[in-house]
Amino acid sequence: MSLEYASVPMPDKRITYKKAANGAVYVYYTLRAYRNKNGNPTSEEVAIGKKDNTSGDLIPNRRYYEIFQEAKPSATIQPTPRNVQSRGNTAALMEIANQIGLSEVMKNCFPDRWGQLLASAFYILCEGNVMMYIEDWFDETEITSLIGWMT
Numbered sequence: 001m002s003l004e005y006a007s008v009p010m011p012d013k014r015i016t017y018k019k020a021a022n023g024a025v026y027v028y029y030t031l032r033a034y035r036n037k038n039g040n041p042t043s044e045e046v047a048i049g050k051k052d053n054t055s056g057d058l059i060p061n062r063r064y065y066e067i068f069q070e071a072k073p074s075a076t077i078q079p080t081p082r083n084v085q086s087r088g089n090t091a092a093l094m095e096i097a098n099q100i101g102l103s104e105v106m107k108n109c110f111p112d113r114w115g116q117l118l119a120s121a122f123y124i125l126c127e128g129n130v131m132m133y134i135e136d137w138f139d140e141t142e143i144t145s146l147i148g149w150m151t
Helices: 062-067 088-100 102-109 114-127 131-140
Strands: 015-019 025-035 041-051 058-060
Touching: 015 041, 041 062, 058 062, 088 102, 088 114, 102 114, 114 131
Parallel strands: none
Antiparallel strands: 015 025, 025 041, 041 058
């Protein structure tokens, strides 16, 4: 029995209670109810947790989460990032461009396109490729906040 999960509401249907000698009330879920070959009612049950005596809720065990998959404990669900963007190379190159005065020269000579030209140069320096995959590189690289323009 695992007590690491928070209590959950007690299921409405297909549950039975069995009291242990120590006074704890265990909750069982009926997987299948049928009549055996002699015609007697029979059922297959699995323990899904323990009844909380104070609130009446269920303190679930792992089997509960196997049966009720939509009720996964929120403590174990980790948010997954939608995408990850690289920033290291472009940040270093932007710092070098600022220190040597390249970014100011580019702003003065090409006021409308200096960021795009600098980003293209960064792509060639980082990847060494032809311009064919530059759009993919922009998707994978955080450069807009460094240069201040949107692709």
